Amino acid sequence: DAMVIQNPRYQVTQFGKPVTLSCSQTLNHNVMYWYQQKSSQAPKLLFHYYDKDFNNEADTPDNFQSRRPNTSFCFLDIRSPGLGDAAMYLCATRTTGDYNEQFFGPGTRLTVL
Amino acid sequence: AQSVAQPEDQVNVAEGNPLTVKCTYSVSGNPYLFWYVQYPNRGLQFLLKYITGDNLVKGSYGFEAEFNKSQTSFHLKKPSALVSDSALYFCAALRGSTGRRALTFGSGTRLQVQP
Numbered sequence: 001d002a003m004v005i006q007n008p009r010y011q012v013t014q015f016g017k018p019v020t021l022s023c024s025q026t027l028n029h030n031v032m033y034w035y036q037q038k039s040s041q042a043p044k045l046l047f048h049y050y051d052k053d054f055n056n057e058a059d060t061p062d063n064f065q066s067r068r069p070n071t072s073f074c075f076l077d078i079r080s081p082g083l084g085d086a087a088m089y090l091c092a093t094r095t096t097g098d099y100n101e102q103f104f105g106p107g108t109r110l111t112v113l
Numbered sequence: 114a115q116s117v118a119q120p121e122d123q124v125n126v127a128e129g130n131p132l133t134v135k136c137t138y139s140v141s142g143n144p145y146l147f148w149y150v151q152y153p154n155r156g157l158q159f160l161l162k163y164i165t166g167d168n169l170v171k172g173s174y175g176f177e178a179e180f181n182k183s184q185t186s187f188h189l190k191k192p193s194a195l196v197s198d199s200a201l202y203f204c205a206a207l208r209g210s211t212g213r214r215a216l217t218f219g220s221g222t223r224l225q226v227q228p
Binding site: 099 | 154159201207212215218
């Protein structure tokens with residue numbers, strides 16, 4: 001089945017130790033999103049890619065970076081995780097059409113010790 | 114600025130009864146509205162959307178939503194609730210220009226269906 005896959009599902013890191021979360025998709029969608037979600041709050045958009053065109057949200061901290069080496073894969077790098085970065089990180093994709101729905105992966109829950 | 118409001122943190126309903134989860138929006142231009150559901154430790158799942166056309170939109174799992182322009186609302190409804198409908202529900206509005214479309218989410222409403 002076509003899907004959005006996130007690895008790992010659970011990630012534990014230490015304060016200040018860089019961590020990378022990965023997202024892959026078999027849907028061949030042009031657009032990919034990264035969200036941060038804390039404690040059942042609304043997902044907060046960090047950035048998104050329209051093909052290779054990178055769009056950063058104005059309030060996304062510099063500590064968060066992203067890479068999209070090809071259509072199928074997208075990575076979220078947290079350069080120096082703080083305790084406040086503990087959250088669920090969600091990846092989503094959609095096709096090019098502006099009004100199409102997003103397909104979400106299951107998320108990666110990040111714990112910072 | 115665009116915003117989406119979900120005035121109820123939690124909605125409780127008995128199984129078999131109708132349910133409504135409320136959403137109001139404030140957008141510039143035409144509203145494009147979505148509902149998503151989230152089960153514990155899972156990503157969001159798309160339920161339905163309003164882009165244009167009929168004000169009553171039908172979606173997955175028996176859910177529907179009514180778009181009301183005069184009241185700027187997009188309430189989610191289901192005629193008969195199931196215990197398995199218990200989850201977190203998010204209303205969202207589309208923002209941005211072509212090629213930079215993204216969603217603004219409401220704060221979420223937890224639906225609890227009691228047996």
